Amino acid sequence: MNQAIRQEQGLKLRGRLVASHQLPVTTTDPDTFGHQLSLTINKAPALFKQAPCVLDVSAFNEAIEIDTLSRLLDICRKHQLIPFALTGEKKIHLDCAAAVNLAWLDLKAGQPKKEKLAPIEDTMVITTPVRSGQQIYAKNANLLIMNQVSAGAEVVADGNIHVFGALRGRAIAGACGQPNVEVVCQQMLAELIAIAGTYVVQEDFPAGSGPARCRLDQDSLVIDYLA
Amino acid sequence: MATIIVVTSGKGGVGKTTTSAAVSMGLAMAGHKTVVIDFDIGLRNLDIIMNCERRVVFDFVNVIQGDAVLNQALIKDKRCENLYILPASQTRDKDALTKEGVKNILDQLSADFEYIICDSPAGIEHGAQMALYFADSAIVVTNPEVSSVRDSDRILGILQSKSYRAENNQAPVKEHLLITRFDPVRVDRGEMLSIADIEDILAVPLLGVIPESQAVLNASNSGNPVILDEKSDAGQAYKDTVGRLLGEELPHRFLEVQKKGLLKRVFGG
């Protein structure tokens, strides 16, 4: 009885996204491709071992020859990658995928989506001085410090950081990658300012003092003195 | 209930023990029953500055480990009947101090004394943390130099995050800044931080400024806390410091470069 039910049910499918590498193919020359591939893999071999990957052939405006494509796939496998799908311009490349037995992924779906960052609404408020050796992290929040931040202290927030006192330590805003955040302080004496991974150390600060506002302008960190 | 005051700094050699001896003597002379505890296990020197090293039988660690009772280890000062010293052990290491053991002793002392002064070892490790853990207030000793100020800042952070009061959401440890070995000549020359600089960086109320003074060396060599040397600048500065600790409002002295007197100018000095 049980068995009969099982047979009728067939397989239960689960929709699930699999993390995979997307390899942009920019050349059909096997040697060049192999060389590029090993350069990439050598940077982090563990990351690529037996890793599923998608070949992105959107750089080509014409269908790639099946032999060429097969050779590229062999090179991938030789490097211990497991290519399972092709992506590119559907009209041009869909047939190639079928010919080499690969799944098809739509270009849009395959493109690395900008991860949607949660909007930051909460604010963490600190009223005491942040002393040397202390670290404050405002997770998913802005950080408001109604006091000073000492040299050797570190204040970190996923959102903005405002310091209503002297900022002598390190301030790291947009810790999860949010670029549209700022560090604002009453007295700019920081050791380091970072926003969304871009940082400037004190040695490279522009000349100035007093109240300051730090923000990202197209990937470079700008410090504006307000006085 | 006694008030527990830790004398701490982070950095070594800045004047914690000198200050502990002077402040405890000052409080006792002002009529308050006071005990000073040497938390610097393994490097005891409070008893030398207090001139009682030849009377040590049992020590702090003996009491914690139950080898002696508190009264056997407490040494009564010969100059001031309100003052007692609990010496450190020379032979044990700092790990002999446990929170429970320290608490037990402080509780016993609290019943008998008005002030308990804890002379902290240098550093921010176990020994220093034990010395400050149960404090009600802290005298943070700082020399006018960047590294000392930085270490004081670190200790202030620990006081506000790792003390009993902090861990139990009680009113924070009361902070006092004491600048010692202050030399106005070197500040004028830009070789040392000014008082304003230090206050600005640490943002803690200033309890006192003790000048760099030969009297301190003389005092520790003779085993008399410098506060007993009433003619000396450092002795007077410590006396003012104790006064402020007890709530008096006193101006800070010895901050300016001393003009040489006529005689000194004539004869050189």
Ligand SMILES: Nc1ncnc2c1ncn2[C@@H]1O[C@H](COP(=O)(O)OP(=O)(O)OP(=O)(O)O)[C@@H](O)[C@H]1O
């Ligand atoms: N105001 C002062 N003027 C001149 N010398 C001083 C002064 N204060 C302290 N000293 C000297 O500095 C040295 C260190 O002082 P002290 O032992 O009090 O420091 P400490 O902070 O307790 O050191 P440790 O960290 O080793 O316990 C001693 O030689 C002392 O005489």
Ligand SMILES: [Mg+2]
């Ligand atoms: Mg000492």
